[in-house]
Amino acid sequence: MQIRPILAALRRHRLATMLVALEIALACAVLCNACFLIANRVALLHVVSGVDETALATVQLTGYEDSHAVDLNARVLAGLRSIPGMQSVSVLNSIPFGARRGTAGITLDMAGQHFGGVVEFYVGGPGSMQALGLHVTSGRAPQVDDFRTFEGLMPTDASVQITRSLAEHLWPGTDPLGKDFWLDKWHYRVVGVIDHLVRPDPSNWQGDSKDWSIFVPALPGKYLAGSYLLRADPKDISRVLRDARTTIAKIAPDAVFDEEGSKTLSDLRTDSFRQDRAMVGMLVGVIIALLLVTALGIVGLVSFWVAQRRKQIGIRRAIGATRADILNYFQTENFLIVTFGIVLGMLLAFALNLLLMKHYELPRLPLYYLPIGALILWGLGQLAVLGPALRAAAVPPVVATRSV
Amino acid sequence: MFGYYLDLALRSLTRSKVLTALMVLAIGLGIGASMTMITVLHVMSGDPLPGRSNQLYYPQLDPLPLKYQQSAYGPDPRLNFTWPDAMALLAAHRAERQAAMAGGALLVRPAQTGLRPFYVDGRYATTDFFAMFGVxxxxxxxxxxxxxxxxxxxxxxxxxxxxxxxxxxxxxGRTVRFGDADLRVIGVSADWQPQPMFYADASAKVFDDADQFFLPLSTALDLKFDTNSNQSSWSSFEGDMKSPVLTWLQVWVQLKDAGQVAAYRQFLIDYSAQQKALGRFERPPTQARLYGLMSWLDRQNLVPADVRLQLWLALGFLLVCMINIVALLLAKFLRRSGEVSVRRALGARRRDIFLQFGIESAVIGLAGGVLGLVIAQLGLWSVRHRPDDYAHLAQMDVSMLIGTFVLAVLASVLAGLLPAWRACRVAPALQLKTL
Structure with a gap:
C-alpha cells in the first residue's frame, strides 16, 4: 500500500489531522472507561444473592406496641401459614435487597484491637435459613438448640454461619470453622460456611464485601418480630403476598402494613438497582452520542478533503489509478489517523481511569478493554469514511483535463 | 459592519447546509448534555434559605477521645452534638437565636375512620427553631x-x-395521636421545604419530602420517640440519649455580623477549653469550628458521586464536540481561502477577516444553543423520571436558560478561534494567483 504519499499529504493538513486524531483519542478514552463503568454496573445488577429470590417475599409490619410483639408473631405466623400455597413463613430481621437491620463492625479479638470489617447480621428464626435456600458448603446448618431467645439487637453469644467471601476476608487461606469473632463484647463462633448471602444494600459496597453476611439463629420474640419471610412456589408468590396483605388486615389490625417494604424479593431487587440501571442507560446514551459526533466529524472533514482534491483525484485516475485505488487511499488515510488517535487515546484512557480510581473507587481498567475500544473506533472510522471515499472514487478522470 | 458580516455568515452557512447542520447538531448535543447536568448540580447546590442563610451558622465541637479512630464506613461523630453540649450551647445564649434539633419518623394514628395509621417525618426542636429559620x-x-x-x-x-x-x-386545639402519645396542636405552619433540607443530618434524604410536624425536643425525649439521625457513640451509653458520649443532635445558631461570629467562635473555643479542664474533652480546644450555612453544605457534600461523574462525562462530551467543530470550521474557512484573499486584496484587514469568521462561529453557537436548550429540556425531563430524591428539582430557571446560550456561543466562538486565526493568516498573493 502506498503509505508514503498519504503521509506526505497528511503533513500538508497537519492541524486538521491532529484535530481528528485528538477527537478519536478523547473518544477512545471516554469509550473505554464508559464501557468499563457499564460493565461494573451490569455486574452489580447480576450480583449473586445466594437466595431463592423468585420463591420469596417479605411482609414488614410496624406500629405495634413492643409488649404485643410475641403475641403478634404468633398470630401472624399462624395466620400466614394458613394461606393456600404458602410453603413456609419465618421471622428474619434483615431481608436481602430489603430492610437492613443488622449492619455492624466486628473485631477478631475480644479486646477490640483487630478490626474485621463491617458486616450484615441476618438474625433469623427457625426455618428462615431453609426458606432462603442457603447452601452450607462446609460445617453445619443451625440445629434446634442453636435457636435461642435474646434481648436487644441480637443474641449476645451464638454459633453462626458466615459467607465464604467473609471467611476468606477474615481468615485468608485457613479453615474458618471454630473461629471466634466479637461485636463489642458479644461473642460469636463460626460453625458453618454458606456459599453466598448478599447484603440488603449491595449497591453501597465494593467487590466481595457485597457478600459479607452472617446468619445468626435466634428465636422470635419481643426483639425479633414484624419482619417475615414468605416462601411459596414462584408461580404463586405474587398471589400469596396479596393474600398475606388481606390476612394481616384481619389478624393484626393493630399493626401497620409497610407497603414499601412488603414485596416479593424479585421486586425488591429491581427497586434496589433502579439507580444503577438509570446510570447504565445514561452511559449508553453518552457512548452512542459520542460515536455519532465523532463519525459525523470524520464525514464532514473527509467530504471537504475530497472536494478539495477533486483535481488531484482526476489526475490520478487519468494516469491509471483505478476506483479501488482511490477508495483505498482514503480508507488507508483514515486508518492511519485513527491509529494515531488510538495510540494517544490508550494513554488518555489510562489517565482517566487513574482519575476515576482516585475519586470513584473504581477498579483498574482491564487491558482487554483497549483492543476492543480500538476495534470499535477503527470500524467507526472506516464506516464514516466510506461515503466520502466512494464519492471520491466516482470522480471521473476527465476532471484532470478541465482547467479551473 | 456587524450586519454585513451577519449577512455573510448566514449566506455562507446556507451554502453548505449539511456541514452547517452537522456543526449545529454537534454543539447542540454537547450543550444539551452539559446543561442538563449543570442544571442538576445547580439546583442541588442552591441556597436553601435565600436572604437568611448568611446569618445561620453550624457550630462543631470535638468531644472525641484522643485515641478515637474514624472508621472509613461510618459518619464522623463530630458532625452532631451530644445532649450535654447542645444544652450548654443553648443555655449560654451567646447567639441571637439558637436551636437544637433531631429528625424523627413517627406513626400517626388518625382519629377518623377510613385513614390507616401512617408514618410521617418531622423534627424535634427547641423554641427558637421557627423564628431562626423563618417558618x-x-x-x-x-x-x-x-x-x-x-x-x-x-x-x-x-x-x-x-x-x-x-x-x-x-x-x-385538636389532638393528634403520635405513637402512643396524644399531642395538642398549637400551630399550623405554611408548607416549608428548604432545598436541600440543610438542617437535617447527612443521613436524611435531604432533597425529599419536607418535615410534616415539629414538637419540642424535651417532649420527644420524654416520650422516648426514636430519632432517625445518625447516632454515634465512642463508649457504652446504655441507651441513654442524654449520655455525654453519644452524638445525635444538630445545633444551629443565628449571628448578625462578623463581630458576633468572631465572638461566638471564641465562645466555642472557651467552652471546649473549660470542658477540657473538667476532663471531659481530650482534644485541643482549637478543634472547635463554626461554619456558615453554605460552607457547611459544601462540607456535607450532598451531590452524589454519580451526579458528579455524569457532569464530568457531559463536559467531556462537550469537549469532543468542540474539537469536532474546530476541525469542521477549519475545513470550512480554509476552503474559502480564495474569497478571503479577494477581500484582503481589496483592503480588508486581518482583524476584519477574523471578526467575520468569529461572527459566523457565533451564529452556529446560537443555533446550537437553541437545539441544546431543547435537548437539555429532554434531558431534564428524563432526570425527573429518575428514582432519586433530587429528581423532582431538575427544572431550568432563568439563569440556567441564559447560561445555555452563553455556554453555546462561548463554546462555538472558542472553537472558531483557531480556524479564524488560520484563515486570516492566509497569504493573499499565493491564493489569488491560483484563482
Whole structure:
C-alpha cells in the first residue's frame, strides 16, 4: 500500500489531522472507561444473592406496641401459614435487597484491637435459613438448640454461619470453622460456611464485601418480630403476598402494613438497582452520542478533503489509478489517523481511569478493554469514511483535463 | 459592519447546509448534555434559605477521645452534638437565636375512620427553631421556652399534614395521636421545604419530602420517640440519649455580623477549653469550628458521586464536540481561502477577516444553543423520571436558560478561534494567483 504519499499529504493538513486524531483519542478514552463503568454496573445488577429470590417475599409490619410483639408473631405466623400455597413463613430481621437491620463492625479479638470489617447480621428464626435456600458448603446448618431467645439487637453469644467471601476476608487461606469473632463484647463462633448471602444494600459496597453476611439463629420474640419471610412456589408468590396483605388486615389490625417494604424479593431487587440501571442507560446514551459526533466529524472533514482534491483525484485516475485505488487511499488515510488517535487515546484512557480510581473507587481498567475500544473506533472510522471515499472514487478522470 | 458580516455568515452557512447542520447538531448535543447536568448540580447546590442563610451558622465541637479512630464506613461523630453540649450551647445564649434539633419518623394514628395509621417525618426542636429559620404560621404559633422546659405535649403541624388529618388548615386545639402519645396542636405552619433540607443530618434524604410536624425536643425525649439521625457513640451509653458520649443532635445558631461570629467562635473555643479542664474533652480546644450555612453544605457534600461523574462525562462530551467543530470550521474557512484573499486584496484587514469568521462561529453557537436548550429540556425531563430524591428539582430557571446560550456561543466562538486565526493568516498573493 502506498503509505508514503498519504503521509506526505497528511503533513500538508497537519492541524486538521491532529484535530481528528485528538477527537478519536478523547473518544477512545471516554469509550473505554464508559464501557468499563457499564460493565461494573451490569455486574452489580447480576450480583449473586445466594437466595431463592423468585420463591420469596417479605411482609414488614410496624406500629405495634413492643409488649404485643410475641403475641403478634404468633398470630401472624399462624395466620400466614394458613394461606393456600404458602410453603413456609419465618421471622428474619434483615431481608436481602430489603430492610437492613443488622449492619455492624466486628473485631477478631475480644479486646477490640483487630478490626474485621463491617458486616450484615441476618438474625433469623427457625426455618428462615431453609426458606432462603442457603447452601452450607462446609460445617453445619443451625440445629434446634442453636435457636435461642435474646434481648436487644441480637443474641449476645451464638454459633453462626458466615459467607465464604467473609471467611476468606477474615481468615485468608485457613479453615474458618471454630473461629471466634466479637461485636463489642458479644461473642460469636463460626460453625458453618454458606456459599453466598448478599447484603440488603449491595449497591453501597465494593467487590466481595457485597457478600459479607452472617446468619445468626435466634428465636422470635419481643426483639425479633414484624419482619417475615414468605416462601411459596414462584408461580404463586405474587398471589400469596396479596393474600398475606388481606390476612394481616384481619389478624393484626393493630399493626401497620409497610407497603414499601412488603414485596416479593424479585421486586425488591429491581427497586434496589433502579439507580444503577438509570446510570447504565445514561452511559449508553453518552457512548452512542459520542460515536455519532465523532463519525459525523470524520464525514464532514473527509467530504471537504475530497472536494478539495477533486483535481488531484482526476489526475490520478487519468494516469491509471483505478476506483479501488482511490477508495483505498482514503480508507488507508483514515486508518492511519485513527491509529494515531488510538495510540494517544490508550494513554488518555489510562489517565482517566487513574482519575476515576482516585475519586470513584473504581477498579483498574482491564487491558482487554483497549483492543476492543480500538476495534470499535477503527470500524467507526472506516464506516464514516466510506461515503466520502466512494464519492471520491466516482470522480471521473476527465476532471484532470478541465482547467479551473 | 456587524450586519454585513451577519449577512455573510448566514449566506455562507446556507451554502453548505449539511456541514452547517452537522456543526449545529454537534454543539447542540454537547450543550444539551452539559446543561442538563449543570442544571442538576445547580439546583442541588442552591441556597436553601435565600436572604437568611448568611446569618445561620453550624457550630462543631470535638468531644472525641484522643485515641478515637474514624472508621472509613461510618459518619464522623463530630458532625452532631451530644445532649450535654447542645444544652450548654443553648443555655449560654451567646447567639441571637439558637436551636437544637433531631429528625424523627413517627406513626400517626388518625382519629377518623377510613385513614390507616401512617408514618410521617418531622423534627424535634427547641423554641427558637421557627423564628431562626423563618417558618411562617398560618394558624397559632410555635411553643415557648417554658414549653421546652415543661416537656409540653404540643405539636406544630404542616399545612399538608393538617389537611390530611383534619381536612382543614385550622386544627389548632385538636389532638393528634403520635405513637402512643396524644399531642395538642398549637400551630399550623405554611408548607416549608428548604432545598436541600440543610438542617437535617447527612443521613436524611435531604432533597425529599419536607418535615410534616415539629414538637419540642424535651417532649420527644420524654416520650422516648426514636430519632432517625445518625447516632454515634465512642463508649457504652446504655441507651441513654442524654449520655455525654453519644452524638445525635444538630445545633444551629443565628449571628448578625462578623463581630458576633468572631465572638461566638471564641465562645466555642472557651467552652471546649473549660470542658477540657473538667476532663471531659481530650482534644485541643482549637478543634472547635463554626461554619456558615453554605460552607457547611459544601462540607456535607450532598451531590452524589454519580451526579458528579455524569457532569464530568457531559463536559467531556462537550469537549469532543468542540474539537469536532474546530476541525469542521477549519475545513470550512480554509476552503474559502480564495474569497478571503479577494477581500484582503481589496483592503480588508486581518482583524476584519477574523471578526467575520468569529461572527459566523457565533451564529452556529446560537443555533446550537437553541437545539441544546431543547435537548437539555429532554434531558431534564428524563432526570425527573429518575428514582432519586433530587429528581423532582431538575427544572431550568432563568439563569440556567441564559447560561445555555452563553455556554453555546462561548463554546462555538472558542472553537472558531483557531480556524479564524488560520484563515486570516492566509497569504493573499499565493491564493489569488491560483484563482
Amino acid at each position: 411562617t404560621f398560618l394558624r397559632g404559633q410555635g411553643w415557648s421556652g417554658a414549653d421546652d422546659d415543661g416537656r409540653a405535649r404540643v405539636v406544630v403541624l404542616s399545612e399538608k399534614l393538617s389537611r390530611k388529618l383534619f381536612g382543614t388548615n385550622d386544627s389548632v
